[in-house]
Amino acid sequence: MIVSPICELLGIRYPVFQGGMAHISDAALAAAVSESGGLGILSAAAGDPQWLAEQIDLIREKTDKPFGVNLMLHGERVAEMAQVIADKKVPVVTTGAGNPGSYVPMWKEAGVKVIPVVASVALAKLMERAGAAAIIAEGGESGGHVGELTTMALVPQVCDAVSIPVIAAGGIGDGRGMAAAMMLGACGVQVGTRFLLATECAIPQIYRDKLIKANDISTIVTGKRLGHPVRSLKTKFSREYAKLEYTSIPDDELEQLAVGTLRAAVRDGDEKRGCFLAGQIAGMLSEEQSASDIILDIVNGAECHLKRGITWVK
Numbered sequence: 001m002i003v004s005p006i007c008e009l010l011g012i013r014y015p016v017f018q019g020g021m022a023h024i025s026d027a028a029l030a031a032a033v034s035e036s037g038g039l040g041i042l043s044a045a046a047g048d049p050q051w052l053a054e055q056i057d058l059i060r061e062k063t064d065k066p067f068g069v070n071l072m073l074h075g076e077r078v079a080e081m082a083q084v085i086a087d088k089k090v091p092v093v094t095t096g097a098g099n100p101g102s103y104v105p106m107w108k109e110a111g112v113k114v115i116p117v118v119a120s121v122a123l124a125k126l127m128e129r130a131g132a133a134a135i136i137a138e139g140g141e142s143g144g145h146v147g148e149l150t151t152m153a154l155v156p157q158v159c160d161a162v163s164i165p166v167i168a169a170g171g172i173g174d175g176r177g178m179a180a181a182m183m184l185g186a187c188g189v190q191v192g193t194r195f196l197l198a199t200e201c202a203i204p205q206i207y208r209d210k211l212i213k214a215n216d217i218s219t220i221v222t223g224k225r226l227g228h229p230v231r232s233l234k235t236k237f238s239r240e241y242a243k244l245e246y247t248s249i250p251d252d253e254l255e256q257l258a259v260g261t262l263r264a265a266v267r268d269g270d271e272k273r274g275c276f277l278a279g280q281i282a283g284m285l286s287e288e289q290s291a292s293d294i295i296l297d298i299v300n301g302a303e304c305h306l307k308r309g310i311t312w313v314k
Contacts, residue, residue, distance in 0.1 A: 019192025020070020073098030119147025141171030159185030175301015
């Protein structure tokens with residue numbers, strides 16, 4: 001059994017986080033992952049403060065295990081959402097798309113462990129100084145908003161730069177990925193794309209089918225021109241959007257074309273207008289499984305590969 005410092009810090013059985021995927025990671029998925037021994041994470045991006053409070057209560061009805069909330073710092077009513085997280089004394093908050101420094105004192109006073117997602121060494125150092133309990137170092141292989149560095153390059157550099165636990169994310173979907181991440185210095189992993197095929201995940205069947213049919217080159221990064229690149233599955237929309245980035249279309253018009261496209265994919269399964277977020281491991285996915293089976297497959301696979309590694313040493 002794999003036990004790491006992050007397990008002891010958070011009180012979880014397995015060092016596996018479920019990514020806080022916007023409009024996807026709801027109470028049902030987060031509770032299922034936490035109940036299975038990982039850290040389920042609710043995304044705050046899909047609703048307002050009242051909805052967030054209700055979802056947190058729903059998770060607690062479904063499990064007594066630790067869980068987290070992911071807060072994107074560039075969204076609407078962020079300060080109110082941050083206050084709900086503190087008021088509800090959520091065990092863990094993960095953050096993205098910005099610096100959560102102004103909220104850290106409030107969260108820490110409420111007993112909330114702050115674990116920011118970072119894409120650079122500089123931000124990792126800043127977050128450690130701000131009082132983060134751990135860091136999620138996310139490489140550009142991940143789905144959704146991405147940075148420039150790959151997981152293989154980013155994780156060891158972050159591990160060298162900070163003294164708090166580091167969770168690896170981006171391009172990790174099975175035991176081999178987890179074992180590799182731990183050899184790079186991480187003490188756990190965050191997995192997003194694979195949990196899209198969890199039976200407890202509420203995405204439409206057309207989204208699931210696209211993931212199962214995906215191969216190694218089925219994703220594309222758009223939004224670089226606007227300064228916030230996003231990785232998604234190649235679709236009619238994403239291909240056309242990528243082409244528009246190299247035209248003279250004004251930035252505000254280009255930005256507007258992307259508004260509501262994730263919701264269109266997640267809620268409506270809209271093939272024409274939807275943006276179906278997924279990481280580069282999409283080509284590894286082949287079946288739907290329960291959250292519990294996904295976690296056990298990853299952890300047991302990692303243990304097997306880590307044990308086998310000694311055979312290379314003579």
